[in-house]
Amino acid sequence: MNDKDRQLSDADRELYSRHIAIPEIGEEGQRKLLRSRVLVIGLGGLGSPALFYLTACGIGEIGIVDSDRVELSNLNRQILHGHPDLGDGKTDSARRRVEALRPDMYLEQFPLRLDENNGPDIVRMYDFIIEATDNFESKFLVNDICVREGKPFSHAGILGMYGQTMTVVPGQGPCYRCVFGEKPPPGRVKTTAEAGVLGTVPGVLGAIQATEAIKYVLGVNGLLVSRLLTYNAANMIFREVKLPPEKRCDVCAPQGQAKR
Numbered sequence: 001m002n003d004k005d006r007q008l009s010d011a012d013r014e015l016y017s018r019h020i021a022i023p024e025i026g027e028e029g030q031r032k033l034l035r036s037r038v039l040v041i042g043l044g045g046l047g048s049p050a051l052f053y054l055t056a057c058g059i060g061e062i063g064i065v066d067s068d069r070v071e072l073s074n075l076n077r078q079i080l081h082g083h084p085d086l087g088d089g090k091t092d093s094a095r096r097r098v099e100a101l102r103p104d105m106y107l108e109q110f111p112l113r114l115d116e117n118n119g120p121d122i123v124r125m126y127d128f129i130i131e132a133t134d135n136f137e138s139k140f141l142v143n144d145i146c147v148r149e150g151k152p153f154s155h156a157g158i159l160g161m162y163g164q165t166m167t168v169v170p171g172q173g174p175c176y177r178c179v180f181g182e183k184p185p186p187g188r189v190k191t192t193a194e195a196g197v198l199g200t201v202p203g204v205l206g207a208i209q210a211t212e213a214i215k216y217v218l219g220v221n222g223l224l225v226s227r228l229l230t231y232n233a234a235n236m237i238f239r240e241v242k243l244p245p246e247k248r249c250d251v252c253a254p255q256g257q258a259k260r
Contacts, residue, residue, distance in 0.1 A: 006034050006060070016058055029218050030058060036217040039063040039126040041114060041142055043090040045192075045202030046156050046209065047132035048080040053210035054130075055098040059217070061106045062098075063126060066090040067113040077199035114138065119145040128213045129153035131176075132206065134192060136183045143168065143176035144251050152216055154209040154224075159190065161198045161233040163205040166224050166243070167212045173226035174243050175252040201233050 008016075008027055012034070019025045019033075038059050040047050043066040054062055070078075070085045070093050085093035091109040098107065110122060123129060123145050131142040131153050139155065146153045147170045155176050156165040168175045212223055228241040 007031065008034075012058075019057065024220055025218060032217055032219075033058040033214065034060045036128070037061040037063070037126040038128050038130065038213050038217075039065065039123065040130045040132060041065045042130075042132035042134065042138070043068075043078070043080055043094050044074065044132065044134055045077040045158060045197065045199075046134075046206040047094075047130065048078050049203045049206035050130050050132055050210040050213075051080060051094060051098060052101070053207055054213060055102050055105060057210070057214055059105075059213070061108070061126075063108045063110060063122065064091050064094055065110040065112065065114055065122065066094075067111060077197060077202050079203070114141065114145075116141070116145070120149055123151050124149050126151065128216050130209050130213060131155045132209065136189070140177060140183055146170070147175050147177075147251050154212045156202075156205040156209050158197050158202050158205055159192060160195050161201060163201050163231040163233075164228055165205050165208050165212075165231075166228045167216075169216075169223065169225050170252070173245055175249065177249040178246075178252050179228065179243055181249075198233055201231070204231055204233070 008031060013020065016030045019030050020027055036059055038054055040051050040062060043051065043064055051062065051064065068090050070081045070088050070090055072086060074081055080097050081090065081093045089111050091111045095107055095109060112118065119141065129146055129151055131139060133139055133142065142153065146168065150170050152169040154165065154167050156163060215223060226243045226245050228243055230239045230241065
């Protein structure tokens with residue numbers, strides 16, 4: 001497990017020299033990153049860039065959750081995986097790739113599907129959660145667990161040439177369920193298998209998710225709380241939608257207590 005008292009070594013100072021040169025980070029900020037814990041749920045298009053950047057930037061402990069195996073159709077956007085990984089579990093493939101980038105990191109694999117039973121125990125071990133899933137059931141599940149456990153998380157969604165992302169800090173703004181209500185009926189919204197997805201779009205959104213995690217750990221202001229950031233790759237336009245600050249859903253009640 002990560003040493004909460006870890007100090008920077010000479011190798012750390014060289015590896016993270018560009019971070020340390022940033023006034024908002026410095027050596028103390030880099031120590032915070034090395035002592036932090038982030039969970040990535042989903043190792044597909046969004047989780048791939050998020051995990052790469054969290055690893056490279058020096059997050060001390062990272063948990064990875066995914067029950068799927070690598071398929072050929074994944075490879076146009078899920079950059080954690082390659083042809084030699086076809087048929088392997090995504091957590092195994094991801095481990096091999098990020099350990100080549102940073103051999104000394106602590107990575108815990110959860111090759112399972114998150115649910116109401118195992119989710120709370122896993123989520124509460126981490127400081128920040130990356131919700132990089134690809135279906136509404138999982139997105140609402142991660143939201144509800146994180147809000148109940150008081151854990152901040154970054155949501156992102158992609159479809160075609162479009163993406164969106166927001167950050168939820170329980171008690172400081174609306175959650176995913178506050179904004180989007182309930183899961184849409186089956187078939188109402190096309191999946192990426194049906195509508196497609198441009199391979200670079202999850203790269204952009206996943207990098208933003210990793211940035212939000214890093215900013216949260218560092219205590220840098222300007223998180224996407226009460227703000228939905230949308231990305232249209234066709235027109236190369238980002239838009240910000242202000243979200244009402246009130247917590248309205250039955251999970252995100254005052255003081256983070258669910259009404260149900």
